[in-house]
Amino acid sequence: DAGVIQSPRHEVTEMGQEVTLRCKPISGHNSLFWYRQTMMRGLELLIYFNNNVPIDDSGMPEDRFSAKMPNASFSTLKIQPSEPRDSAVYFCASSLKGWRTEAFFGQGTRLTVV
Amino acid sequence: GDSVTQMEGPVTLSEEAFLTINCTYTATGYPSLFWYVQYPGEGLQLLLKATKADDKGSNKGFEATYRKETTSFHLEKGSVQVSDSAVYFCALEVNAGNNRKLIWGLGTSLAVNP
Numbered sequence: 001d002a003g004v005i006q007s008p009r010h011e012v013t014e015m016g017q018e019v020t021l022r023c024k025p026i027s028g029h030n031s032l033f034w035y036r037q038t039m040m041r042g043l044e045l046l047i048y049f050n051n052n053v054p055i056d057d058s059g060m061p062e063d064r065f066s067a068k069m070p071n072a073s074f075s076t077l078k079i080q081p082s083e084p085r086d087s088a089v090y091f092c093a094s095s096l097k098g099w100r101t102e103a104f105f106g107q108g109t110r111l112t113v114v
Numbered sequence: 115g116d117s118v119t120q121m122e123g124p125v126t127l128s129e130e131a132f133l134t135i136n137c138t139y140t141a142t143g144y145p146s147l148f149w150y151v152q153y154p155g156e157g158l159q160l161l162l163k164a165t166k167a168d169d170k171g172s173n174k175g176f177e178a179t180y181r182k183e184t185t186s187f188h189l190e191k192g193s194v195q196v197s198d199s200a201v202y203f204c205a206l207e208v209n210a211g212n213n214r215k216l217i218w219g220l221g222t223s224l225a226v227n228p
Contacts, residue, residue, distance in 0.1 A: 004157070031214075042220035043158075043203065048213075055213050091157055103216065105157030 004106035006092050012112045018080040021109045024073055025094030033103065034067055034077050035091040043091075049075065050097055082113045116141045116208045120219035123201075127194055127226050135189040135222045137178075137204035146207040147171075147180055147187040152221070153200045161189075161202070194226045 005024040013019050025032050034046040047057040052069045060067070064083070069075040079086055089110050093103040121136040139147065146165045150158040162171030164180035164187065171178050176191045187204060204219040 033216075043218045045216070045218075050213060056215070093157070097214075101214075102160045102163075103158075105159065107155070107157050 004092055004094050004104050006090075006106035006109050008109060009107065010110045010112075012114065013082055015083055015113055016081045017113075018078065019082045019086075019111060019113075021077040021090050021092075021111070023075045023077070023092030023106060025075070025092070026104055027073065028096070029094035029104070030072065030097045031095045031103075032069060032075050033091075033093040033095075034075070035093065037089045037091060037108070038087075046077070079111075082111075084113045087112050116145075116206060116215075116217050118204050118206050118217055118219040120202075120204050120222050123221075123223035125222060125224045127224070129196055129226055129228050130193045131226075133189070133191040133194045133198075133224070135202055135204075135224070137187045137189065137219060139185050139187065139204075139206045141185075141206055141208055141217075143209060147178070148205040148207065148216075149176070149178055149187070149189050150203040150205060151200045152203065158203060194224070196226045196228050199224055199226045 007022045030051050033048040036044045046059045047067045049069045067077045089108045091105050091108045093105045095101045095103045117140045119138050148163045149161040151161045152158045162173040164171040167182035169180045178187050178189045201221045201223045203221045206217045208215050
């Protein structure tokens, strides 16, 4: 398996523009996580899905952020409108549902909002 | 609430030195504990884990023992290499209703000099 695949790897956009980050989890995994990583706050869980259903979105910073998982092999994280403070590395991770299982991370999308 | 506290970095060592990165946690119940490693430009990957008290996780020369009495899961390695330079994250898995939730430390950066 190719692992968790994220696209794009890098994104530079202007303030106010819409940004869409994409994730393909490992086949057979039924939990998917979106994280944001910054120097100031470290790794923050934004939202996670089990079996394509959002379970906990309490980490989504505000209404400008939305995430979807239309099927088991694809998820998106959208920011509209984007702001400079959204600049960060966004990671997607997947795992088998259940306890004590390993989360596999993608390589991340480095987002810069200017 | 549930939390993880890691020692602050950066940690700088010479090759073959002994490494300890401290991690303590606060949690109810019986959490599982993990160490993840993030190499430059990559996503996080599982280094080792322990699922019950007194368990010792080990991998690639790294070890950590789940100490319930001191609520700690310190990472150790007897002789570090330059290739161990990375950011290390301690994480705690807790029960969130019927779902898992990973709580992360802020990460500790390790630089190993030749």
